[in-house]
Amino acid sequence: MQKLDILVCIKPVPDPKRWDKLKLDPETMLLARSEVPPVLNPLDRNALEQAVMFKTASGGTVTLLTMAPPAAEEQLMEALAMGCDRAVLLTDRAFAGADTLATARTLAAAIRKIGRYDLIFCGGYSLDGSTAQVGPQVAELLGIPDLTLATRVEIRGDGLRVACKVDDGQVVYEVDLPALVSFAQEANKPRLPSMVGLKKAAEAEIVKWTARDLGLDPAEVGLRGSPTQMQNVFKAPVGRKGEMLQGTPDELAQALLAKIKSERVLS
Numbered sequence: 001m002q003k004l005d006i007l008v009c010i011k012p013v014p015d016p017k018r019w020d021k022l023k024l025d026p027e028t029m030l031l032a033r034s035e036v037p038p039v040l041n042p043l044d045r046n047a048l049e050q051a052v053m054f055k056t057a058s059g060g061t062v063t064l065l066t067m068a069p070p071a072a073e074e075q076l077m078e079a080l081a082m083g084c085d086r087a088v089l090l091t092d093r094a095f096a097g098a099d100t101l102a103t104a105r106t107l108a109a110a111i112r113k114i115g116r117y118d119l120i121f122c123g124g125y126s127l128d129g130s131t132a133q134v135g136p137q138v139a140e141l142l143g144i145p146d147l148t149l150a151t152r153v154e155i156r157g158d159g160l161r162v163a164c165k166v167d168d169g170q171v172v173y174e175v176d177l178p179a180l181v182s183f184a185q186e187a188n189k190p191r192l193p194s195m196v197g198l199k200k201a202a203e204a205e206i207v208k209w210t211a212r213d214l215g216l217d218p219a220e221v222g223l224r225g226s227p228t229q230m231q232n233v234f235k236a237p238v239g240r241k242g243e244m245l246q247g248t249p250d251e252l253a254q255a256l257l258a259k260i261k262s263e264r265v266l267s
Contacts, residue, residue, distance in 0.1 A: 005116055013040075013127045046123065051121050064079050065114075086204070092222075094210070099227065104141055109216055118178050135148065139180040150183050151184050
C-alpha cells in the first residue's frame, strides 16, 4: 500500500447526555452551548480509525482539522492520542454562527493552505446538525470526488474502492485520488487513546489559524457568510376537531362520505 497523507475533519459537538441544558439565544437564534461540554462527534471517530489504520499499514501522515472555539483543543488532543500526527485548529470569532456552506468554505481554505493530501476523511454527519452536507460541500469546493456514508474503504493501486450505504443497500465505487470520504458507524470499531498516545498528544503543538491566516473575507464566513440562517423557532399548535355523527349505519355512511367530499379529502 502506498504512503498516504490523510486529513481528518472533526467537530466538537454538545455532549448528548446534557442536551437538556441546550438553549436557543433569542437574539442570534443560535444554540447557546456554554452549559454543555463538547465531545468528539461520534462518527468522526470512525473517520479517525480508518485514517490511523491506513497510516499503520503504509506509513504516511494523519493531520487533524477542525473549525471551533479554542476549547476544542481538548477534542484535538483526544484525537491525536488515537494515533494522529498533527492538528490544526481554525478559531476566530468571525467563524461563529456558520452554516454548512460557510463551514465548508473555511475548511476548504485551510486544506488549500495545508497543501498536499491524498485523502480527506470526516464523519457522515454531525450529531448536533445531522445535515451530512459539509463533507460533500468541501469536496465540491476543492473539485474532488466525494463518497458518503462509507462502510468499507480499500486502496486499489493508485485509487480507492469504497462501499457506501444507500437506501436499499450499498453501492461500490472506484475513484482516483485525491478524494473525500465520509463514514458510517458500520465502517469500523474506533480504538481508545493509548497511554503512549496520550503522552505524545500532551507534547504536541496545535497550530491555530484565523480568517486572516486563511485569506478569507469575514463577510464570507461565519454568520455573515451563511446563506442559511434561522429566522424563528416555534411550537406548532396540536389539536383535533371532532364531530359526532348519529343515525343508522347507512345514514352514518352517507353523512361521512358527504363530509369527506365537503372537506376535499377525496375528489
